[in-house]
Amino acid sequence: MAKVNKSEAKRPDVVAKKKLENALRQLEVEENASNSDSEDSFLGVPDDDVDDRSDGKDGVDLDIVNELGESVSAEISPACGDGEDDSADAKREEADEDETPSFSGVSDSEGSTHHTTATFSDIESDSVPSDLEEDDDDDAIKLLQQAIEKASQKSEEDVVRIKKRKKLGLPTHFAPTVDDGEDVVPVKKKVTLDDIRAHTSSSLGTRSLARLDELDKRSKGRSEVVKSRLGRRLEVRVDRAAAYEIAKDEVGKWEDTVKRNREAEHLEFPLQRSGGAATADITGALDLGDELDGEKLVHELEGREFSLAEVLARRNELRRMRELMFREEMKAKRVKKIKSKTYRKVHKRERERAQEIAAQLEGESGDEDNEDSYERLVKRARERMELRHKNTSNWARDVKRMNLHKNKGTRDELEEMLRRGEDLTRKIEGDDDEISGDELPSINDDEEETEEASGIMAMKFMREAEERLRKRNKESIDELRRMEDGRDGETEEEVTDSAVTIINEGRRRYAPGAQESKYAAKESVEQSNEADDAPVGLERKMASIAVNDAGPAPTISKMQMSKKGEPKSSKASNPWIQDVEPGSVAKGASVLSLSKEGTRFAKTEARLKRSRRKARKAVQAVGDGEAEVRIDVNQILQVRDVHGDPDAEANSVNVEDSHVMMVHKGGRRAKPAEFVQRELVKRAFAGDDVVREFQEEKQKTVEDEGDKEVDVTLPGWGSWTGKGVRKSQKKFIQKVEGINAKNRQDSKLKNVIINEKTAKKSTKYTAGAVPFPYETREQYERSLRMPIGKLWSTQTTVQRLTKPKIIVKPGVVVEPLSAPFAT
């Protein structure tokens, strides 16, 4: 094609055309000069050029966008002919690239045709009919004449048209391109094609004009904008650079993925699920969901415009949600079937814990929470109380299951446990129940009996007897109640005396006094038993109750209130401060008073009380009801008097501290010590020349480890013997290579000897140099330290340590990664 171009360029008509064009241009430029406002049309050209290029880029971008969307096939499907054309064009362009433009303006290559034709079409506009043919010359001439007539009118129209074009920012005139490289010659007046036609009469001229027309016609289909181009080669290069940048950016998007894969400890291939066959099965079951989905999508899409990527992302999102929901459902179904009690229990607990945590996280105001948690705690405590000593514990269940309760020991244990459980339950429920429940069964019993009396029990004498019994019981109960309430004469003060106790409603009491009183009560009971030798039922019971319960709190407080109008405020409020007299033991007087016939013990006790009361009164007289804090005068922290008598100081400083003292008191005494030390060392090592010895040693080691010559001559070997034979002087000397003195590691270190010997056996087990990924010897050593095997670590550790980096699922096609990458 390039050759064809050249030949065309040499043809005379083309030459003529060129001439014409030059003339035209001159005229044009002249006119421009006259029209001041048309000057910027020159400036318009390069701008246009830039626009053009950017358009081209946009095209590329669009292509890429298309590509990213799935429709590559659509994108790469121009008509065959086009493709051919393109390739032909490309070839032509290549040819163009090769040859330097020897002729400017007019060439067959497309770029330049654009310039010329566009301009002519501009000039010509609609006035000239396009069916001008070479063969019917007459018609042409006629037309020309008409045109010439019109020419004068046209000039005005032209001015208007040019202005219009300027408004649109289009070039109004032909402008020389970079390719042309021709100088612009100023021309006075604009000349149209018609003008030229008027002046050309020769056949040559008409032919060339016809050709111009032809060119014009050909270009009509194409854009009418004048294209100015950089050099073809330069343009291509710029395009490629731009395309390369884009390609690089596209490929660069994989960088994170690649990095992640490289850094991953384990890679399991295939990395991506292929095809999504599995998901298809799952989603296939949810056809309805799909439809809904689609509808929703459509509705949403109606509203606004989505990019393809957005839609895809949204669809994927929905799909994933649906699948997650489905999975959750399946899981719930499966879990629902589980019948295991333990499983339920464990999960319930877990759930509760989770709720608790959630509640905590929510950070609500503390009150409700606290209340809640308190309640929960109480509930839990109660549960524990109930459960522990019932036969629901594992042990108890085992006992039952394995028929161990036939064994007496075990049975006893079990019974003991149950009994304790009952006790505890009673205590939790409260005192009233306790009394009625266990210790005094008769009360409850007879009440029940009254209700359902029948048979012999319904007879009169039985009823009377019952009545009597009930009465007696009632009396005894009343008495008991009274005693409990502390309305029983003497007890009051003793109780208050015994210990100021703050007792909670439950079983706990914090004051040590209470504990003591308990013991005392027990003791007293025992003593009374001894003394009387006949147990008094009720009293004993009471005592035992007291021992068990250590007395209910409310009674005591009542006692205090009733006795003296004012409560013992300070002491009562502070349970930690007690009036304990040295040598005395607090006694549980409340119980003591129960035994009405004064025992020995009681008497002594009363005496003690009295004396105690006196003492307290005395104390109250001194202090004003403040807390009594007992201070042992003898136990004083003894602090040595620094400024005291010299004797003491001298005693305190012992020999070991002497140097410290020296330092403290200044250098006066320190110097002689140092001096002495040095003297001592000198004297001790007198006569030793250590330095010389060391040097000698080093010399010796250097020689030992250096090259050596060993005489391996065997006397008599290889020599003749007998008379008259000269003894050969030949010696067999073997050289043993060692380490050269210069190459020794310690060759430059005066005071050091470095052992250069290597243990040959260990070389087998040492790596020659620090291997690649490690940087220091220590790192490498550390990597070898911990053994891998099963003998030395747990199974999970072993599995972790031995898991291969790359795992390929067997029998599966490992596909390359594809664009939306998610593992």
Add this chain to the structure above:
Amino acid sequence: MKVKTLSRSSDVYLPARNCEVSRLPRNLDPDLHPFERAREYTRALNATKLERVFAAPFVGQLGNGHIEGVYCIAKHTRRLNSAASGSGDGVIKYWDLSSKEEVVSFTAHRGIVKGLAITLDGNLLSCGMDNTVKLWDVMKTDHSGGPSKTFLGSSGFTGIDHHRSNPVFVTSSNAVQLWDENRSKPIADLSWGADNVNSVRFNQTEQSIIASTGSDRSIVIHDIRSKAPVQKLVTLMRTNAVCWNPIEAFNFAAANEDHNVYLYDMRYLTRSLNVYKDHVSAVMDVDFSPTGQELVTGSYDKTLRIYRVNEGHSRDIYHTKRMQRIFCVRFTMDAKYIMSGSDEGNIRIWRAEAAARSNVKSARERSKLEYDAALKERYKNMPQIRRISRHRHLPKPIKTAGETKRIELASIKRKEDNMRRRSKKGTMPYPKEREKQIIGVAIREVENKG
């Protein structure tokens, strides 16, 4: 009082089922298991030795091979057991890999078959020096009727590759052309300068990018979105083949005439990422393992080598007495086997791991193998183990060629060093090993960017 007696139920130590291995109670006291390092070292050594003992890389050959040399192999990218091969006499054979038997065989071209590719629907595209690209339906047993489609070109084709997800393929001849399966003429010309293009390969991950190698020693990157070549790299010697890393979209390996394979990043072509040495003759083909961790090369020196991607020397070398110059190698899609086609007309199948066996293993065996592998990895730098694991018996010509090459290189290096010593300081810088082979790139990257 209860006395707890020592009792042990047999449930604890006896296996529940016959097939189970009895559990041995074990004491974890470290004092009872001394010398752990020494013991593990010995185990590693033994494992290494056993690996060499069990190394049997050659699995077998496909059928009776071809009559002429095999110059191209195409693996089915979505099926494990299918592959096609083309030979010098224009015959194409389609193989069933599991039975190692040929499924179908037909004469496809006049003259040599230079390239094969498998389309999306499992059909076969072949190209030859007779200026045609032909589409074959391999499911048909009778191909006397000719191909199902023929694409005519202006000159002999040297290579072909198919797009991963679109019905588009690219050929190399005197130009790089993009074709649509449904059109008879190429839809784009992507060539850049070269008179003859040797090979062409699609990027499987970033699917619109193509690399081609030209006889003008160039590697050109094309982009089918802009339908143009985008970057060109010129090296010291010709590149015979390229292959893109399947999990790293921007990296590709190029098999060069200078006995080396180079790994490039298409974004930064002014230096290679790695140089794979060891071959003693031109490398004819290269292929990445589907896992992207290894690559296999076939060479004119009648051997094929396997390289780890991040190491510079081969992990293993395969050869047989009868195998001639290798022109094509491919990993199978499960990364377990390698196919190689050579001049004498056989297609051989090799194990990617010489000592590995693909039978079903018990958990115990598997864990033992994993443990051994971990130990080998840990102690691989110990001299004894390294020596044993690297030891290979080589054919004499290759060994001597290797030695000669070493001497030659040393002499060149010595000469350069001498010149450097005698020249002005700084005038002869040391050339970087990874940049040595590069003459230049068409589009220089802007320094301050990225």
